[in-house]
Amino acid sequence: MKLQKDAGRGDMGAPKRIRYKAMRYVLIGDDMFYRMLEGLLLNCLGPVESNRLLHEVHEGTCGTHQSAHKMKWLIRRSGYYWPTMLEDCFKYYKGCQAC
Template identity: 30%
Template sequence: MYTMRNNFLYKKSFLGPLFRCVGLQEDEMVIREVNEEACGMHSGFRTIVEKIVCLGYYWPSMYRDTSNVNKSFISCQRHAPQIHVPSHKLIPISSAWPFHKWAIDLVGPLSEEKHLVVAVDFFTKWVEAKPLKSITGKKIVNFV
């Protein structure tokens, strides 16, 4: 499973090359080199571990160490995928009384002493408008 060559410890892989075992001081340097320098693209820790393995390095706590170091990189956190799903289910809020809220507004005077009375229902967004030559209470009551 392990072998020594040229004063370095190597781990035998199943169909691939020998992996050079890295100590505690070198593991962070390897992670930083793969993540930031020559191969850097600020990806997730699993991708970084796969790149490290492809480069021929190994240590037993690769996933945990890479995850911890990756969390300290601000640029990796900035480029991390964002979760856009709400934390709880959305509950539709229906109005207890449809057509309960209305708005009535007078617009004008427009050209030649014309006015416009506009009514809007907030529930259905239905709009009704009527032009008036003069504004009187009786005409507004008839409009409503």
């Protein structure tokens, strides 16, 4: 008789790499957080909130038109995260007319 491995789990169809990445996210109530290696939780943002934050970091009151890597560092230090953060920072930085 052959036993089915991990019977009853719904994630068996997902590739191992995706399952590993999904373990880094935590749901608390209706909010999603990204767990860093140190155990800190970063608030995950959607597209609208991330664009507003990019604008504030790059051109806001304290914004000094930072480079993409510096923007990413400032955003993560502020406690925010989204999966395409570095690519979005590069797009915003390259599209800035003042820079």
